[in-house]
Amino acid sequence: MPTKPKSPYLPFGDQQTAPWYGKDILSVKQFSRADLEYIFSVAHEMRVMVERIGTFDLLKGKILANLFYEPSTRTFASFMAAMQRLGGAVIPIRYSSVAKGESLPDTVRTLAAYCDVIVIRHPEVGSAALAAQYAGKPVINAGDGVGEHPTQALLDVFTIREELGRLDDLTVTMLGDLKYGRTVHSLARLLTRFKNIKLNYVSPDVLRMPRDVIEEVEEKDLPQKEYTVLDKVLPETDVLYVTRVQRERFENLEEYEKAKDAYVITAKTMEKAKDRMIVMHPLPRVNEIAMEVDKDPRAAYFRQMEYGLYVRMALLAMVLGKA
Numbered sequence: 001m002p003t004k005p006k007s008p009y010l011p012f013g014d015q016q017t018a019p020w021y022g023k024d025i026l027s028v029k030q031f032s033r034a035d036l037e038y039i040f041s042v043a044h045e046m047r048v049m050v051e052r053i054g055t056f057d058l059l060k061g062k063i064l065a066n067l068f069y070e071p072s073t074r075t076f077a078s079f080m081a082a083m084q085r086l087g088g089a090v091i092p093i094r095y096s097s098v099a100k101g102e103s104l105p106d107t108v109r110t111l112a113a114y115c116d117v118i119v120i121r122h123p124e125v126g127s128a129a130l131a132a133q134y135a136g137k138p139v140i141n142a143g144d145g146v147g148e149h150p151t152q153a154l155l156d157v158f159t160i161r162e163e164l165g166r167l168d169d170l171t172v173t174m175l176g177d178l179k180y181g182r183t184v185h186s187l188a189r190l191l192t193r194f195k196n197i198k199l200n201y202v203s204p205d206v207l208r209m210p211r212d213v214i215e216e217v218e219e220k221d222l223p224q225k226e227y228t229v230l231d232k233v234l235p236e237t238d239v240l241y242v243t244r245v246q247r248e249r250f251e252n253l254e255e256y257e258k259a260k261d262a263y264v265i266t267a268k269t270m271e272k273a274k275d276r277m278i279v280m281h282p283l284p285r286v287n288e289i290a291m292e293v294d295k296d297p298r299a300a301y302f303r304q305m306e307y308g309l310y311v312r313m314a315l316l317a318m319v320l321g322k323a
C-alpha cells in the first residue's frame with residue numbers, strides 16, 4: 001500500500017505544528033484521555049461561539065468533501081453545517097462515479113485534488129482507513145459499516161460531560177442492538193479512558209455486544225455485565241444509551257421481526273430511573289423510545305444531536321491546523 005504523501009506546501013495560515021494538523025480520524029482507539037479533554041474544550045469553545053455569533057471565518061477558504069455511501073441525516077448535515085459555521089465550503093456527494101465502477105481509492109484521490117479534508121461514510125468495515133491511505137488529505141470516518149463511528153462516540157461523551165458535568169464515576173447502560181450498533185462499539189471503547197465506569201449491556205440474545213469489544217474493555221479492567229431485561233439495572237443508571245434495532249444489517253428478517261420491539265422506553269419506564277440521569281440515543285429512532293418521553297428533561301437525545309455540531313467543528317478546525 002502507498003504511504004500517505006506529505007503536502008508539498010502549506011496554505012498561508014495553516015499551523016503545521018498543531019498536534020492534529022493533517023491527521024486522519026478513523027477510530028476512537030487513537031484518543032488518549034488528554035486528547036479527549038482537548039477536543040471537548042475546543043468543542044465547548046465552538047458552542048460558545050455559535051451561541052454568541054453563529055458563524056465565523058476560522059476555516060474561510062477551506063473545502064470539505066462530504067462523501068456518503070450510506071443514508072444519513074445527522075452526520076451528513078452536521079458536518080456540512082460545521083464547515084459552513086466556520087466559514088468554509090462543502091462538496092456534498094451522495095451519488096458518485098462508484099456507480100460506474102470507480103474504486104474507492106480513485107474516488108478519494110480525485111476528491112483530494114479539490115478539497116482540504118474528506119469525511120466518509122461507507123458500508124464496509126475498514127473503508128475509511130482505506131480511503132485515508134490514498135487521500136493525501138485528512139480523512140474523517142463518519143461510520144464504516146458495523147465497525148466504528150468515532151465522531152459519534154466523541155459527541156456522545158461530550159454530551160455526558162455537558163449534561164452531567166463529569167466523565168468519571170458513571171454507570172452507563174447500553175440497550176438494544178449492541179451487535180450491529182457501531183455507535184455503542186465506539187462508545188464502550190472510549191469510556192475505558194475514564195475512572196470508575198461501570199458498563200451494563202442489555203440486549204436480546206441475538207444482538208449481544210461483540211466479543212472483541214467486551215475483551216478490549218476487559219483489558220482495561222472496567223466492570224461490565226450483560227442482561228436481557230432493563231428493570232434490574234435502570235435504577236442505578238446514570239446514562240441510558242438506547243439504540244435502534246438495525247433492520248438493514250440483518251440477513252434473516254425473521255430474526256429482525258423477533259428482536260425489533262424487544263425494548264420500548266416509555267414514561268412509565270422513566271419512573272424507575274434516577275432523577276439525575278440522561279437518556280441518550282444516536283438517532284434515528286423507530287419505536288424504541290416513545291414520543292411521550294421527549295418532554296422529560298432527562299431525554300437528552302435532541303441536545304446530543306446538537307452537541308455533534310460543536311464536536312465536528314472542533315475536529316475540522318483541528319485537522320486543518322486552526323485549533
Ligand code: CP
Nearest residue numbers: 072073074075282283
Ligand atoms: N447518529 C447518526 O449517525 O445519524 P445519521 O445516520 O442520521 O447520520
